[in-house]
Amino acid sequence: MRVGFYQFNPEFGRVHQNVTRVIDALQDVRADIIVLPELPFTGYLFRDRRELALLAEEIPCSETIGALATLCRRKDFFIVTGFAEKAGDRLFNSAVLVGPGGVLHVYRKLHLFNTEKECFDPGDTPLEAVTVRDARVGMMVCYDWRFPEVARVLTLKGAQLICQPANLVLPWCQQAMLTRSLENNVFSVTANRHGTERRPHGELTFTGQSQIADPRGNRLCRAPKDTVALCIEDIDIAQADEKKMTPQNDLLTDRRPEFYGELVKTRQENRKETPA
Ligand code: ACM
Numbered sequence: 411m412r413v414g415f416y417q418f419n420p421e422f423g424r425v426h427q428n429v430t431r432v433i434d435a436l437q438d439v440r441a442d443i444i445v446l447p448e449l450p451f452t453g454y455l456f457r458d459r460r461e462l463a464l465l466a467e468e469i470p471c472s473e474t475i476g477a478l479a480t481l482c483r484r485k486d487f488f489i490v491t492g493f494a495e496k497a498g499d500r501l502f503n504s505a506v507l508v509g510p511g512g513v514l515h516v517y518r519k520l521h522l523f524n525t526e527k528e529c530f531d532p533g534d535t536p537l538e539a540v541t542v543r544d545a546r547v548g549m550m551v552c553y554d555w556r557f558p559e560v561a562r563v564l565t566l567k568g569a570q571l572i573c574q575p576a577n578l579v580l581p582w583c584q585q586a587m588l589t590r591s592l593e594n595n596v597f598s599v600t601a602n603r604h605g606t607e608r609r610p611h612g613e614l615t616f617t618g619q620s621q622i623a624d625p626r627g628n629r630l631c632r633a634p635k636d637t638v639a640l641c642i643e644d645i646d647i648a649q650a651d652e653k654k655m656t657p658q659n660d661l662l663t664d665r666r667p668e669f670y671g672e673l674v675k676t677r678q679e680n681r682k683e684t685p686a
Pocket of ligand 1: 551553554576577578
């Protein structure tokens with residue numbers, strides 16, 4: 411199976427131009443799954459919720475998704491992309507899996523980062539793994555990396571490959587995703603942005619260094635910090651099924667969930683039980 415990412419620097423608000431750029435970049439690619447960054451068509455640094463609402467699209471009638479589906483049909487591959495999703499009056503920072511037949515799955519970011527909380531609604535979709543050709547694919551978005559539960563739940567749902575659209579500004583995620591891959595014995599593809607987004611109300615510089623990691627926590631490829639990069643790797647997806655560490659140790663069946671109860675309590679329940 412051939413998986414990869416396209417790292418680039420979208421221009422804020424230029425949706426059509428950003429879509430065209432992606433389509434041009436993927437024209438000669440031979441792959442099964444390509445991962446794009448978080449919010450790669452709208453840009454990231456919204457002034458407020460109103461500005462986001464003007465740029466977000468409803469998935470069923472989205473021209474952007476339509477153009478990606480046409481590309482997938484022509485190239486016979488699948489794309490996992492970040493997407494500013496409008497659903498009625500709600501707005502989500504989503505990841506969408508698109509293939510030759512259209513949209514296969516939508517994941518809405520569970521853990522919103524910093525000022526995203528002022529614009530987006532928190533995600534309300536369960537973490538799922540979806541079959542794409544020979545692989546079971548899970549999606550998470552950027553800051554979800556900080557919560558190891560996300561990658562673990564995707565693994566428990568059968569994911570062999572985790573696709574992570576990202577707009578990373580802090581320096582730790584790429585290293586942490588090697589650990590997420592190792593601790594779950596799964597492949598991961600992190601597609602990040604590079605460059606600086608300048609808006610009248612502020613600016614952000616993204617860290618690039620998109621990567622593909624294997625189930626042993628090895629980096630199979632890494633993009634530079636500050637340039638456009640397209641990377642495709644051949645992977646043996648069956649490596650993600652080898653959960654046995656020794657003849658007597660299996661990563662999933664060795665777990666002791668009866669001792670992990672704290673993980674599924676609400677924040678209020680945890681606080682109540684913590685001695686002052
Ligand atoms: C992030 O979640 N965009 C850092």
